[in-house]
Amino acid sequence: MALSDQDIEALKGISTATITTILLKKGLRNIWMRGAKPLLPGQPRIAGPAFTLRFVPAREDLATPASWASPISTRAAIEDMPPGCVVVADAMGVTDAGIFGDILCARMVKRGVAALVTDGVMRDVDGVVGTGLPVWCNGYAAPPSVAGLTFVAWQQPVGCGGVAVFPDDMIVVDQDGAVIVPKDMVEILLTEGPEQEQVEAWIMSEVEKGVPLPGLYPMNEETKQRYKNS
Structure with missing residues (x-):
């Protein structure tokens, strides 16, 4: 069952530090995504359902600029993103290929995406910042995603920063990073x-x-x- 707007607002009032402490007491130790750091200081605490993206290692016949026009592409995935979601991109911790730049982030803003979280890196950083999309990532790099990654799917279980993330898990992000809250533990x-x-x-x-x-x-x-x- 989808959370109400009031529930999501209530989650925004709970820090990621508090969430990790409470869930640790419930037996969940691995909910904080490694490498997902705020791109800018002072980004607001945000909560929303996960919309997952999955990358695998680059394969030369698949990871090409032409793949950006494929039905299975980050462009197609963005058009499925619902308002208020937190995009969680499993980039396998690759830090030498930027998964998104300013144009794709600008489209996410138009779609109403609340935030982007990844264990990978961004490109076109000045432009990304200019879009106003809050981003948690592992840095930045000039090369495009296909230099090191192949995009393969969205809305599947992924592993981001060493954490299993399922579509519609709740994500909370603040200055301490990004955590998941399993749907059945939100209450x-x-x-x-x-x-x-x-x-x-x-x-x-x-x-x-x-x-x-x-x-x-x-x-x-x-x-x-x-x-x-x-």
Whole structure:
């Protein structure tokens, strides 16, 4: 079942650090995508359903500029992207071929894409920044995608930054990177996330008052009671 706009807004209020902590307690250790770093500082926290793209190693007969006009192409995939999705591109960690540039990113903006996340790199960086599309990636490179990758599919399970991502998993991105929230665990985050954020804000206020960490972080029973009474 699709999440409501209110649920997605609520997820935007939960940091990726909090998400990883809560899901770690539930047994999920591998939800943070390695190499997916904010292209610019200060990008907003964004949440949305994953729209997946899959690249494989370049093969000379397939990875050609002519392939960009194929029915199986990044261009065709972009026309399937729904508003509000977070595009997750599995580029196998390749860092010497930029998977997207300014023209494709500009089209994603027109499609209403919320953000792009990849373990690969971008090209035409000045132009990409100019489109306003928030991007999390592993850097930038001048060569085009076909110099190192072959695009093969969209909306399939992928591995991005060492993390299994399925279409419609929820993605949350902020300055600490990109995490996935499995669809059946979103409700747990919506229940526990805001409370943990509130607790940690209170702990920070105590630290600023000069309270020592032992018994405060993590809280012992006395501190828990003090928090409840605050």
